[in-house]
Amino acid sequence: MDIQSTFETLDKKFTSYGGLEQGGITRLLYSPEWIAAVRELEATFKEEGLEVSFDDVGNLSGRLVGSKYPEETILTGSHIDTVVEGGHLDGQFGILSALVAVKYLKEKHGQPLRTIEVLSLAEEEGSRFPYTFWGSKNFFNLAKKADVDTIEDAEGIKFEDAMHESGFDYRKTDDVRGDIKAFVEVHIEQGKVLEAENKAIGVVTGIVGQKRYTINLKGEANHAGTTPMSLRRDTVVAYSEIVTDLTKRAREIGEPLVLTFGHVAPVPNTVNVVPGEITFSIDCRHIDQQLLNNFAREIEDKVKAVAEANSMTYDINLWMDEAPSLMDKEIIQIIEKAAKANVGDRYKLMPSGAGHDAQIFADFVPTAMLFVPSIGGISHNTNEETKIEDLVKGIEVLKDVLFELAYKE
CATH class of the missing domain: 3.40.630.10 (Zn peptidases)
Structure with missing residues (x-):
C-alpha cells in the first residue's frame, strides 16, 4: 500500500x-x-x-x-x-x-x-x-x-x-x-x-493553559481641544501603558508564555473627543500552571495600578481559565x-x-x-x-x- x-x-x-x-x-x-x-x-x-x-x-x-x-x-x-x-x-x-x-x-x-x-x-x-x-x-x-x-x-x-x-x-x-x-x-x-x-x-x-480577560476602564470623555494633557483621564493612554508594560514583562519571562491584546473598543471612538472609556481583551497562555497563575496576577495588578494612577475605575472579568x-x-x-x-x-x-x-x-x-x-x-x-x-x-x-x-x- x-x-x-x-x-x-x-x-x-x-x-x-x-x-x-x-x-x-x-x-x-x-x-x-x-x-x-x-x-x-x-x-x-x-x-x-x-x-x-x-x-x-x-x-x-x-x-x-x-x-x-x-x-x-x-x-x-x-x-x-x-x-x-x-x-x-x-x-x-x-x-x-x-x-x-x-x-x-x-x-x-x-x-x-x-x-x-x-x-x-x-x-x-x-x-x-x-x-x-x-x-x-x-x-x-x-x-x-x-x-x-x-x-x-x-x-x-x-x-x-x-x-x-x-x-x-x-x-x-x-x-x-x-x-x-x-x-x-x-x-x-x-x-x-x-x-x-x-x-x-x-x-x-x-x-x-489559557486565561482570557475582558477589561473595562472608565475615565472621562472630554473635548480634545480644550482639555490640557495634564487634566485628562484618557483611557486609551492608560490602555497603551498596560500593553507596553505587560508585553515587555512577557518578553522578559520568555517562551512559552504568550500574551495577546485582541479586541479593543474605545468610547466614544471619534477624532475630537478624549476617550473616556475602553474595553479590551487579554489572552495569556503557558504550559506551566503556576507560572500562568503568577503572570495572571501581574496582569491584574498592572491594570489596577494604571487605573488608580490615572483616576479611573476598572472592571476585570476573567471569563476563561483553562488549566x-x-x-x-x-x-x-x-x-x-x-x-x-x-x-x-x-x-x-x-x-x-x-x-x-x-x-x-x-x-x-x-x-x-x-x-x-x-x-x-x-x-x-x-x-x-x-x-x-x-x-x-x-x-x-x-x-x-x-x-x-x-x-x-
Missing part, C-alpha cells in the same frame, strides 16, 4: 464536502456539508472492514477489533468540523491519517491484539454555535443540555433544532467508557516553529522513538499553544499528540497547507505508534 497516494485520494474526496472555490473548507456542525462528510466517512469505514457506530451526538467510530484483548481500545482521530473558510487539514488530517495508518497496519500485520478505533469527533471549533469541544465533551459526559439548548447560530437556528434535523440528539446515558487505554491525536502544528527549525515532527508534551493539559509520558516516549526511526533528529519536543480535543481526553485517559509542520504557520485559513512529504511522515510515525500500542504485548 502506498501511504501518500492513499491519503491524497481520501483527502481529495473529503475536502469536497464543504469545499470552497478558492480552496479550503467550510464545514460547520450539523450543516448539510457536515452531514454529507460524516455519512461518507461512515461508508468509507465500512469499506475498510471496520465496525462502525455513531453515538447520540454524532461522534463516529470505526473499530478494528483486537484478537487477544478486544476490550482494550487504542483510540486515534480528531474532529470533522472546520472554521468558516478553513483549511483542509485542521481536524480532517487527524482522522484521515488514522484511517490510512490503520489500513496499512491491517494489510501488513493483520488483526491487532488490541482494538484500534478511528474516531471522528463531531465538533471542536465552536464556529457555528458559541460552544466548543461538543464532540469530546460528550464523549466523557461533560456537556450538558443546559449548555446549548438556548444557543443559536448567526442565522438564528437553534442548536438543538440543527442537531435534530441532522438525525442526532442529546446524550442519553451518563456512562463513560472504561476500555480506552490510549488516545493519540495527529494534527498540523498551526504555527511556524517546526518549519522555522526544519523539523518534520513535533512531539507534544502538553497543551497550554494546562499534560500528555502521557509513556506515550510521549513511544512517539519520540517512532519519530527518531522515521525522521532522525528532525523532531522536536514542544508544547501546543492551541487547544485540541486531546486536552479533554487527557483528563480521563492516557493521551498524546504529534504535530506535522504548517507552511508559513498558516491555519484557520483557506491557504492552510503542509508539504505532502511531511504529511506522509506524520502518518508513518502514527502507524508505528499504533503498532507499538495495539500489536505488541
Whole structure:
C-alpha cells in the first residue's frame, strides 16, 4: 500500500464536502456539508472492514477489533468540523491519517491484539454555535443540555433544532467508557516553529493553559481641544501603558508564555473627543500552571495600578481559565522513538499553544499528540497547507505508534 497516494485520494474526496472555490473548507456542525462528510466517512469505514457506530451526538467510530484483548481500545482521530473558510487539514488530517495508518497496519500485520478505533469527533471549533469541544465533551459526559439548548447560530437556528434535523440528539446515558487505554491525536502544528527549525515532527508534551480577560476602564470623555494633557483621564493612554508594560514583562519571562491584546473598543471612538472609556481583551497562555497563575496576577495588578494612577475605575472579568493539559509520558516516549526511526533528529519536543480535543481526553485517559509542520504557520485559513512529504511522515510515525500500542504485548 502506498501511504501518500492513499491519503491524497481520501483527502481529495473529503475536502469536497464543504469545499470552497478558492480552496479550503467550510464545514460547520450539523450543516448539510457536515452531514454529507460524516455519512461518507461512515461508508468509507465500512469499506475498510471496520465496525462502525455513531453515538447520540454524532461522534463516529470505526473499530478494528483486537484478537487477544478486544476490550482494550487504542483510540486515534480528531474532529470533522472546520472554521468558516478553513483549511483542509485542521481536524480532517487527524482522522484521515488514522484511517490510512490503520489500513496499512491491517494489510501488513493483520488483526491487532488490541482494538484500534478511528474516531471522528463531531465538533471542536465552536464556529457555528458559541460552544466548543461538543464532540469530546460528550464523549466523557461533560456537556450538558443546559449548555446549548438556548444557543443559536448567526442565522438564528437553534442548536438543538440543527442537531435534530441532522438525525442526532442529546446524550442519553451518563456512562463513560472504561476500555480506552490510549488516545493519540495527529494534527498540523498551526504555527511556524517546526518549519522555522526544519523539523518534520513535533512531539507534544502538553497543551497550554489559557486565561482570557475582558477589561473595562472608565475615565472621562472630554473635548480634545480644550482639555490640557495634564487634566485628562484618557483611557486609551492608560490602555497603551498596560500593553507596553505587560508585553515587555512577557518578553522578559520568555517562551512559552504568550500574551495577546485582541479586541479593543474605545468610547466614544471619534477624532475630537478624549476617550473616556475602553474595553479590551487579554489572552495569556503557558504550559506551566503556576507560572500562568503568577503572570495572571501581574496582569491584574498592572491594570489596577494604571487605573488608580490615572483616576479611573476598572472592571476585570476573567471569563476563561483553562488549566494546562499534560500528555502521557509513556506515550510521549513511544512517539519520540517512532519519530527518531522515521525522521532522525528532525523532531522536536514542544508544547501546543492551541487547544485540541486531546486536552479533554487527557483528563480521563492516557493521551498524546504529534504535530506535522504548517507552511508559513498558516491555519484557520483557506491557504492552510503542509508539504505532502511531511504529511506522509506524520502518518508513518502514527502507524508505528499504533503498532507499538495495539500489536505488541
